[in-house]
Amino acid sequence: MxxxxxxxxxxxxCSPPLPGVREALLGSVDQVHLTLDALADGLAAELAGHLGVAAERVVAGAGSGALLQQFLAAHCGPGSEVVHTWPSFEMYPLLIRNAHARPVAVPAPDDRQDLAAVAAAVTPETKVVLLCNPNNPTGEVLGADRLRALLEALPPHVLVLVDEAYREFADPAAVADAVELAATDDRVVVVRTFSKSHGLLGLRVGYLVGAADVVAPVRRTTPFYRVPTVAQAAAVAALAAGxxxxxxxxxxxxxxxxxxxxxxxxxxxxxxxxxxxxxxxxxxxxxxxxxxxxxxxxxxxxxxxxxxxxxxxxxxxxxxxxxxxxxxxxxxxxxxxxxxxxxxx
CATH class of the missing domain: 3.90.1150.10 (Aspartate Aminotransferase, domain 1)
Known part of the structure; x- marks a missing residue:
């Protein structure tokens, strides 16, 4: 073989670690036996300042995958549905089923996400529409106009969770900024990660941004999805190396x-x-x-x-x-x- x-x-x-990350990791090693900032409130505050939003709108977590699971568990349950496009991130159906909800996959003609079909697939049992932007694995980029049109077509009870794990590799003029959309529509929630763009894949750091009352149920589970001390330090350093x-x-x-x-x-x-x-x-x-x-x-x-x-x-x-x-x-x-x-x- x-x-x-x-x-x-x-x-x-494949890029090298960002400036300050190695030093931050080494500097935090001698404190790994201490509790310190158990809920990563300091990291959340740094992120809030970076994004220009209130700290109560941000939850730091152990990577975007963990935050997706926390969010779905908080807002879904038996008898509920989560609509997502397909092809998309292969873990979505598993994460949805782990929350005891039913995944509803909407096929994408020619692998382009059909947001009109997404809106049509929504039922009274739908709690969340889950989108990946840019989409993994197809790479498709959704612009702000397409997301706004989807929001206009959705009933008020449906939350739109946008997974932006890869947004930093897209043309910023072409890709929607879900944090900006969330500032004017409380149904929009965005999850981002330090794993890809910031190169902290092995440390598992991500964050969730949305309306305070929407992210509050997620915050209650953070003691069980804690960001390690060393990962917090690395994330703060990576954020400064924007x-x-x-x-x-x-x-x-x-x-x-x-x-x-x-x-x-x-x-x-x-x-x-x-x-x-x-x-x-x-x-x-x-x-x-x-x-x-x-x-x-x-x-x-x-x-x-x-x-x-x-x-x-x-x-x-x-x-x-x-x-x-x-x-x-x-x-x-x-x-x-x-x-x-x-x-x-």
Whole structure:
């Protein structure tokens, strides 16, 4: 078996740690035996100041995944429904079922989220509409106008939870800012993470922003989803390194677009992406492509029940390896389709 050299299946940020993060981690090590800020109120206050919102509107948590689970558990339950688009983050159905709610997946024609169909899927049992923007794994970016149109079409009892895990890799002029939308519509709640843009994947830090009475039930569960002391320190340092973070994300986006241009030249079907990944649609050859890249030391993934292949953006070296392997795949003849079995006896 070929050794994997380039891990491009996990949407990791290949950029180096941001300035101040290492020092913050080392500086907090000698205090790990102390309780200190158990509920990360200091981090939440830093985030509130950074976002220009009241501290009561922000909850810091152990990554965006944990906060999604906390939110769904707080606002859903048996007999309730959560509507989400598909393909989207593969963990959404599991998180929804963990909250004893029923996931309602709305298919996306040509992998573009159909927000009119989302609104049409809402019933009196719907508690939450869950959207990923930019969408993982397709990379689609939703603008503010599309989200406002969805809000206008939804009944007042439905909350809109926007997962913005990858927004820093998107064009800021194109991607909706759910925090801004939440400032004027109490139904909007946004979850963000330090895992991708800020490179703190191994520390698990995220935050939730929304109306005070909407986030309050989530805050009550924070003692059980605590942000570790060292992670709080790293997040505060990373937040202060905002300009460097944005430059690094811009470089990742430039590499992503370079790889997409190369794949398009080779004849692959690759829609534009606002994340740190690309979405390749090869139909029946999805798994064959994954196996081919693995033979060349590159790990990528088939997702959404086989709808496509997600290729994370790595270092320039890794991205060059993807393009070389993809060129070999494109130049090789496709396997002949299997003949249908016949019974001529």
């Amino acid at each position: 070929t050794r994997i050299v380039h891990q491009l299946s996990l949407n990791e940020n 300009p460097r973070m944005r430059r690094q994300c811009e470089r990742v986006a430039a590499e992503r677009d370079r790889v997409r241009a190369g794949l398009l030249e080779l004849g692959f079907d690759v829609p534009p992406s606002g994340g740190n990944f690309l979405w390749l649609r090869l139909g029946a050859r999805n798994q064959e492509f994954v196996a081919h890249l693995a033979e060349h030391g590159i790990a990528v993934r088939v997702l959404a029940g086989g709808a496509g292949v997600r290729v994370s953006t790595g270092t320039p070296e890794a991205n060059d390896a993807v393009l070389r392997a993809a060129a070999l795949f494109a130049s090789a003849p496709a396997p002949a389709p299997a003949l249908a079995a016949t019974n001529d006896r």
